[in-house]
Amino acid sequence: MTTTVTTAASPSAASASAVRFDAVTKSYGDVRAVDGLSLDLRPGETVALLGPNGAGKSSTLDLLLGLRRPDSGTVSVFGTGPREAITAGRVGAMLQSGGLMDDVSVRELVSLACALHPRPYRVNDVLAHAGVTQIADRKVNRLSGGQEQRVRFALATAGANDLIVLDEPTTGMDVSARKAFWATMREQADQGRAVLFATHYLEEADAIADRVLVLHRGRLLADGTAAEIKARAGARKVSFDLQELTGPGGDLTAALRGLPHVSALDVSGRTVRLQSTDADATVHALYALGVYPRNLEVAGLGLEQAFVAITEAEEAKAA
Template identity: 75%
Template sequence: MTTTAPEATEAKTAVVSFDQVSKAYGDVRAVDGLTLDLHPGETVALLGPNGAGKSSALDLLLGLRTADSGTVRLFGRTPQAAIAAGRVGAMLQTGGLMEEVTVEELVRLVCALHPKPYPVTEVLSRAGIASIAGRMVNKLSGGQEQRVRFALATAGANDLIVLDEPTTGMDVTARKAFWATMRDQADQGRTVLFATHYLEEADAIADRVLVLHKGRILADGTAAEIKARAGARRISFELEGPADEEALRALPFLSTLDISGHRVRIQSHNADATVHAVYGLGLYPRELEVAGLGLEQAFVAITEAEEARTAC
């Protein structure tokens, strides 16, 4: 009889597993049949417009809410069991910090409660808050509060770190330091899942991007794959004279058109044909540039296409 070592079974188990998970609030279906798996060592960005279901999905993942149907598992267990075992750290938008204590006292308390804590001095230093360790929590700025939340989320050796808009309120230096720490966590085999409105962060940091819309996954892949899926390219050029908007809107394969003075910006589903048609209009574009969509433009294109499809 062959037995499987616990470590081997653990390695095959998804860090996060949603299986046909749905959650509604009255007539609003915030999460709609969501199915996905996250794996060890992945850094995953969760993108979506306001109301897409990102926060609801994270609440279900953390056991803060109960699904109407389907199952959520962390490391093959219930969210509550995984969290109690010290395997999950979370940094959320909602929920206040304990007041009338110093930053160090709050961090020390959370470290004391964690099954696998890091030294308090290490946690303070990594979050960039050692210099304000003696300050009262209720005297912190918004950016400082975010860094304290970050410290609490990484107070111990968690296998999964969940972050909801983690760098809101942080300055550029703090954001860079934050993501350097998250890269280090992922390099150690931990899974990092973050929701963000800073799409440049998703592009630069995540090795997997999930686009959520009305509680469903619209796209799942690398940032490059998401951009390619949008199926459009950016065309930009200058004109010597005023732009003829009516003529430009008649260009073939046009997706979007933006005219600002003599500068014309186009999204096209066939850049070669569109540029050829520009010359066919008798125009002589200067500073012509043709490039792929950035993640932000791709994200907008994918969600707008879904809105148009569901409106039909």
């Protein structure tokens, strides 16, 4: 193996969509896993795919990778079908499980991936970028869960792909490994490659993604930057401490829950945390209860809280 590709994605790749879903549906029996999904991903973007269990994330990735065919609508990858793009070496994928042979060394497995790729990198470079050089001679069946994930990452980046698809990529990795992993992914995006990842670590999506897609019951609920998703939730966090959870009228819990514009309440010891769609009005009414809140803070929702708010609102509409 002597061929090395270190350049960014080609200009033709950068001038068109990396991935396009056009009114795609996919059902399994009576379950509609993907429901009229339309989206457009561009080269150079790092995109997080979020959604609760059963939202359709895995089915969407299966369609993107040509593992399933849509019932209706079209999926294109760089203007061709998914399987054609994969055969051309334009797509690298890191799935949650599978893809590893037990009775071979890490080096042998990565060497095979490089040998099969139309535009391979050098084996030693792949091992180094994935952080598996020190375990290169270890048998795959003797790896920890986090080490297996890094090997899957090496297989996904064995050549100069224009799109990298990652399904829960950092599961089992420790903090330092996760940090190094995402630094490498940012390098890939900076070189013009599209990176799409599904994750349950919403702090990763908040910190890493240029764009966040929220799926729910196979439909696209939200599409924007993490900041835009947070703003769309339309609520703010209000937190404070109370000396006592009693006031002139007795127990304050019911009164706190009844404050105007409060959508969620959590009381832990003397600390009260709530969400409000009009924080100014809520705080004004709080003082009217005749209590004195200490350490009062008002802030925007984090991505995880915004995600929960958006999906819960959708569930309420469907009820």
